[in-house]
Amino acid sequence: MDALNHLLAGFGEALTWQNLLFALFGTVLGTLVGVLPGVGPTSGIAILLPLTAFLPPTPAIIMLAAIYYGAMYGGSTTAILVNIPGEVASVVTTLDGYQMARQGRAGPALAIAAISSFVAGTLGLVGLTFFAPALADLALRVGPPEYFGLVVLAFSVVVSLSGASLLKGLAAGALGILVALVGLDPQSGVRRFSLGTAELLGGIDFIAVIVGLFAIAEVLLAVERRAAAVSLAPIGRLMPSWADIKRCTGAMLRSTGIGFALGMLPGCTPGAISFVAYDVERRVSPSRAQFGQGAIEGVAAPEGANNATTSAGFVPLLALGLPSTPALAVLLSGLQIYGLQPGPLLFEKQPAFVWAVIASMYIGNVMLLVLNLPLVGLWARLVHVPYAVMGPMILVFSVVGAFSVRNTLFDVGVAVAFGVIGYVMTRLGYPTAPMVLALILTPLGESALRQTLSMAGGSPVLLATRPLAALFIVIGVALTAWSLVARRKRPEAFESTG
């Protein structure tokens, strides 16, 4: 057990008071960054990057990594309490989490999010510890045709997220596709829908759209219904019951598997992965009828998937030097500043450093659980804060968040515009989740398809001849068909979702 020995040595290094302190600092900051809508781990890490000029590499990277995985814990908080995903990956958590909060079950929702994050994050680390270099080689074998297959598979979720009206769900999905098409064509550089402006040429920023669709639209809706607070229901128990935890065990394990497997692929975005995990749970859960109305598994699954994805993202990063998210790209530049070039040689040349960072991630996950569970009581009370206070604060954070992504006012305008769009959509009964999913998947799918075509002189033959790609497509089509049949048989089960 070579890896185990290395890991134990890593714990020796990670448990020094200095490294513990930086891990704690990183996890607290990460939680904070995750809680604030718009301010994501990318800016969190970038802001602290200059500290690397003063710190030795091990504590610095421990801290920066902790911000990254800590943000995944924090992202669920606002998603559950006020229907605002703190991170892209927490969009799905709003579906059932916010419903739970409105029913006075914010406590168990927040707690199960933390527990599921911990379980999946830690199991993901076990995968990272023992299989990183081998898995990284496998991940490289997944190319454009397979990515396109995965996108087809993930698109099948649009049908099950569509709520009462399939047509409205598909319309929302189509709108998402249109929004994603704005900007430069990724293969030929042709300008699309840019109206001659440089801002639109850069594409519509995803974070700004999410902030608008969720945060700003939710404030508009709350003001309209003269909400006194998010929930007037008494705060019941804070912790989930044993029955809740038992109900979620399967969801946590399945979402860990899905999150880790897909999270290793450098081309997959965490946002899409949590949608897939949620959909799987909805199909296999005995209480599937409750999904969308406050099913606790609906919180456990996406949160588990997020954190397994986060752990898995370190596989291609450390073993190949390939970042799968913008935040990991910043982390990569942090490593490069120290001359620690991630890649196949990192494990050989800098074992003490790599294993100290991996060991610190186990410790960091424990810290996050210990940190987040006591906070549940405090957060849960936020649902009773008068909306006259809550609403303006949400708007302030939204504007700051949208601005901070690219430091331009244009993105604030985008957020406001999508706030109005989100408001209108909700009022007319169009679900926003399929739009978000389409927005995430379209760039990935378009590039993957056109790369696949380019690889074979313009022929789609690779989608059929590469077994994995073909398998994904077949499963995607089958799942879509299954959803359509289920919809016809039991339309009432879809009445209130989305």
Place this chain on the structure above:
Amino acid sequence: MMRSVFRPRVAPVAAVVAALVFQMMLLAPASAQEYPTRQIEIVVGFAPGGGADVAARLISGYASKKWGKPVTVVNQPGASGMTATRQVINARPDGHTLFLDVHAVSSMLFASQSDVPYRMEDKTPIALVTFDPVIYTVKADSPWKTLKEVAEAAKANPKSFRYGLGGVAAVAAFSVSQFLHAAGVPVPETNKVVFAGGAPALAALAGGHVDFAGQQWSEAAPLILGKKIRALAVVHPTRLPTFPDVPTAKEAGFPELNVVGWQGLSGPPKLPANVVAKWSALLEAASKDPEFLQQAEKVYKVIVHKGPEAFWQFQQEELKKYLPMATQIGIRK
């Protein structure tokens, strides 16, 4: 080598404090303080973690250490770097807002795009700082051992020749096309696969989804060192320190290959001469500082100093070089 890396650096903090105290004592009544008087921002038009960002952090680290004033990097990605460039061009020319100039917002952009929303003359050039040379690579277990063999194979069978590019009008678009044209390959018949950046293009090469790539040193180095991909030639007058066994393009039989990625420092129009001179002197000193050179090598950058006039001259020559190429490849818009 590792000693300096692992040593905690408290010196800059002390330097900042010392400089502040010193200034307060000496210059309290003086009206004209010497530049820089406060924090300097270097704006990067791309996300953190890319080649431009790494170069900006090299420069900011060195300058803050030498001057004892904070020099920070501000990332402002959007519209392929044009948003940030425009913003800096409209900034106050007091030397406290500068930007990381790079081929992608300068010579290469003007070659591939006819309606850039600013002019190259709008920038005040300060200095060229780094080169990021192109390295031609194949998969680790590829049958092709030399650049000549790649050329033969592509000529013999262009329809099954697949290559990956890290962007439509990026360095690789020029470097790979230049090679294919030089080798006499019928380019329109080949399979061009465009990826979102250098890293995914090289991952596709390592995974065997494409057969050939021509990305930059900083992007390709980790995968070459890890033996996932193999370097065939580097476009540089000399061999690179990390790859003494990889021949130069000239040695490989293609002396005409000359595409290069670069990074430098520029500012808004009408930047005062003393600011330009001070930065240029600092960066010239950096180009001779062994510690700085070593740091640059760790992030796979070649340090090349060119002062304001030479840098401007260089950009003009680069533009002249790429303009006909962009038209030939068909990426000029």
